[in-house]
Amino acid sequence: MGIYVREGKLDLAIVAGPRVNDPIWPSVGARTLASICTKAGLDVGMFGGSQLIVRGVIALPATGALVLVEDPQRRIHRIYARSVVRICMPSFLPNPFAGWYSEGLLPIPTAENFAKDRESMASFFWNPATAILGTGNRGLRFGSFLLESGLVSAVYCIETYAQWGAKRFAGWEVERRRFETAEGKIIEGTPSSLTQKSPVVWELKVIDAITSSEITFEVGKVVSAGPFLEITGVRAYPPGSLLFELEQTAKQRREDDVEGWVLEEERGRMLGSKISRLLVEELGIQRDEIERLNRRARSRLKRHVRHLENPFTPVYQGKWIASEDMKHMRLFTGVPKNAQKHRMIASIECFEDIPCSICHEVCPESAIGYRVALNESKCTGCGVCVVSCPSSAIVMLKESDDRSMSSLALPYVDGPQPFAIGDSRIMLNRRGETLGSGRINAVKAVKIDDSSDIEVMEKKIIYLDIPTHILWEARGIKKHRQLVEQAYLSTVSDFSQAVERKVEVTINGEKRLVRERIPVSTALYEVGQSRKTDMLGCGDGSCGLCEVHVDGIKTNACQTNIRRGMNMKLSLPRQISRTHAGGHMNVHGGNDDVICQCLEISRQEVLSKLKQGKLQSVEGVISLTHIGEGKCHGQICMDALRRLLVDQGIDATQWIDWRFPWSDWRLSRS
Amino acid sequence: MSLDSDIGLVGTGVAPLVAARHLVTQGYSVLLLNPDTDFFLEDSELSLDPLWPMDKNTVSLDRLLSCSAERAVDELRPSFPGMVEVWSGSSGIAESADYHDPDAPHVRQRSRLWIAPRENNQSTNKEYWASIEEMYVEVFDRGLNPKTLEGLLAARRFPGFSLQSDRISQKTENLRGVQIPKFSDVDVTRYRNGILGFVRERLGPDRVVCGATQIEIIPEGIRFHARGVPRTARLKEGALIFWTPRLTNWILAESKRWEAKPVMPRGLRFFEQWSIMSREPLDCTVIGTYGDLTAWAEVEGTPSSEQTRLAVLRAGELRAVGVENVLELGLDWASADSFNVLAGFCNDFLNWERFSIRAMRPKAIFEWKNNNLSWSLGQLGQHGRFGKISHKVKVIGGCDGPLVNVVGRARAACEDIEKWRSA
16 A cells, blocks of 8 residues: 555646635636636646645746645545635734744734634624734734724734725725724724733733824734735746736635635636636637726726725714715715614615625615615615625614704614613714714614515614714714723623533543533633644644644644544643844744744844845745745744735745645555 | 847856856957847756766766866866865864855765665666666776765765665665765856856947847848847857757757858757755755655755755656657656656655655756867858858857856867857
8 A cells, every 4th residue: 555646737727725625616717707707718737625635836947837636535636726716814914023933922813703702702702802913804803803892991902004005995985994993993003012920911012103103902812914014815936837826815705805805806806817828829719808898807906906095085074074075975886875863774885996786686676886886876775785795884764854863773782781772872973983972763674675685684774863964974982981891891791601512522631621522722712721832723734733642643723623532632832942142032932033933943044045146036045044844834924924025125025935734744554 | 239149148047147257358359149038047057966867878977077176166266256265074163264255155075875766676776776887986096985875875975865764664774875076066056146247237228139139130130129129239259159959949040041050969858957945954065866866965065964855856758859849849848757756856855755846947958969069150261041151150059058167168168159259
């Protein structure tokens, strides 16, 4: 019995890179790309997910590449492809700072997985506050989710203004308004240190970008929501080759991240048409169509970029939007002009040109045009668009000229906060500032027409009577502190009841109670015994960093579920064997200047080798410094290295890491 | 800025850099063109001579003697603009007790151990062992003190062999080995990057051109495109082209243009260099060969007692060199054969239950028939289809493979230039 290797040949192989996994795989970009190339007559294969683990790609000297894939039966599939597109996850980890590589920091995909798991000790996890490094759409959306669902009382998004500019994508202002309406705070600054104060509280120090003073936050967790470098979503390397990388920005459902979805789809179209033109000798009648697809995709992508140059940020006079900007908003095509005086009607308030069209698709009366043009005569105020909007940018209102109170309906996410008809609430403007108060007069659940294929989470609409003079300004409801504490305490008591559903396991000789059937990696976080190496939470074992011995067998913590009586041994952190000149040892024994944690290679070492060898390429730097040659295969360090090299003037933006394999590959005879 | 120079050098690896270093110190002005986006992307230099295939035609006594640490130091030190350290392998302390630069490229003295199973009726194995025995005799006569080893004694010397496993079996007892001391391996990365830094500093960014495309030998000199801009440089003395697989198409096209008959290599051999994680610390004093696999503890600088990365170099097929088979290049890498040979090596021979691959680097290296590795693309006064060439253009083969050989060849090519001048 040996190792079974099966040969194959394709025109195009679309492969899932590390951390690109179920349930997102295959993502919309991969599907679009495959569809275009298949229609053009190419043989296309898609490899990824938990069933077919891609071990890596070997670029060939002439053209094409070999793709090596392992199936669940441990058979290896070796496929020669004329062109390869690797789907990769964007970078989320920050530039190293003191204490960043610790249990206190999570990349955002890991944080989102934990936050979705409502049964976990989520409120302990995130409180007293959560800091999000990065102000991109994903970070802002995550912050809004934490605030709206009542999991945490304060969220800070931290990034310098220079980086904001790169994030001003379609939808950014909408997400920012939602975040600030929910009382999130955006801080312009750079993190300088993260230290643990207690088992569940961390101290994050940030240097304020404006005053250069140090601000200290006490947080439950820091979430890193990159990217922190402006980089194209489609890369080709080596130049002129048929080897590409496409960034996966879409999530599982379109409404979870509309602009990420649209971007990835358009990039997939652009790449698919490009590859078809390069590989198919005789396109025939399809040529025109493929050219058209390519042109359209490029022009749509340019629109995204143009959006950066024309953001809409209203000016405030105190707590009120300046009259010029308010006039501009009232003239927006999605905002009603007259009908709101007679009945409850939708007001669609995403004032920027963004690619989302969910409201247009879900409206049962077809009252919303493709470019968010509201047909007031058709709108019945059913509220379907209000609960469907993923960014909570739609409200309903009825304005009473002759009465002091008008009606406002807001989307509301079920959370641990109770509310009752007759309760009053403090109303907030779009920056989260208090404007006045309103009274809840109804709560209605909304049913979505079954013909729609968009799933809606369970949302309700909350109807409020509010003073007419704040009708066009109030867009959020403040949570009373008392209610948040009650919710927090109720989670504590829920937790006590949940103890009965837990099972006993042994971790490094200590008996602990953890929930049954959850991944070991989640359980370790819940009991406060997570390790730095668990941070990636790739979910498919591809990073190979979360190894744990379970009943004597080495396995990945993210791939193994808790069962009663498990005996787990966690590897202890390695002793730091050397210090680096110019660096500081942090309290966890880690050096804050270290870029490559696996091999303890510091930033200073890289810079001095760069200067000494006058290196001009990423390959040169890697071969000399050996960064990315440790256990993580560059999954933790490569993006920080890329940013460092770009800062030093080396063109690293198009570089693709084709080193093989892309994680430790364990083989044994079958 | 004028790029007119005495000598033009074209190449992608360490050879043109070594030549540039020597020529600059001799006072020549040099222009260095690299068609790749940076140096060493081909990674065609080896840290040691794989001595493959093991037969008397290809592995002569001279070739064995050329693998010694003394020869390595003799070849490498003159060409390197800094220190080259030597590790003797006995105590872990460098030979020189005065000053030791841990960051300098090292030449490590290690013994070579060939191991094969005793009872094997395959004729290839008999021939293989016969070659090793002949080598033993020749080396013994030379006073190099080879040893024969049997069974477990042979196996345990092999880097990575696991004694802790309960899988040691009769197969191990059937092994036989020959160990010859005082071979060597070198730090390729440190060496070539050291030279690169030096040459870049001395020549400046204008005269070290990476990403040079559409390179053309013209009667007065050389023409190329760099960053989309066409450039021409007059060459007073000549040009040296250091032939590695990457340049094959271009060299064959230029030789056709100038109606020169190229001296072709015997073939292109593909290698795979695997990096495998060992659970136990590895013996850094031995380089082992088992069949077509050569294995050693992967080290940079002075070895420590905790080395756990095992480098395994596997030689593949020898393929013909030509434009027509360019599409087949590299198709042998990571084949079924490779995986099974590797699995056999790790599971059956080293007695590992499983093995983890940390990295695999594919390489393609020319093999030459004899020592006549250079030929003229153009002679002074020669008429080509495009005019009379006014300088000498020589193509230098053997610019890939063991680093020691590459450096020696590049230096010899520079010495030839003196002969041109005096001729």
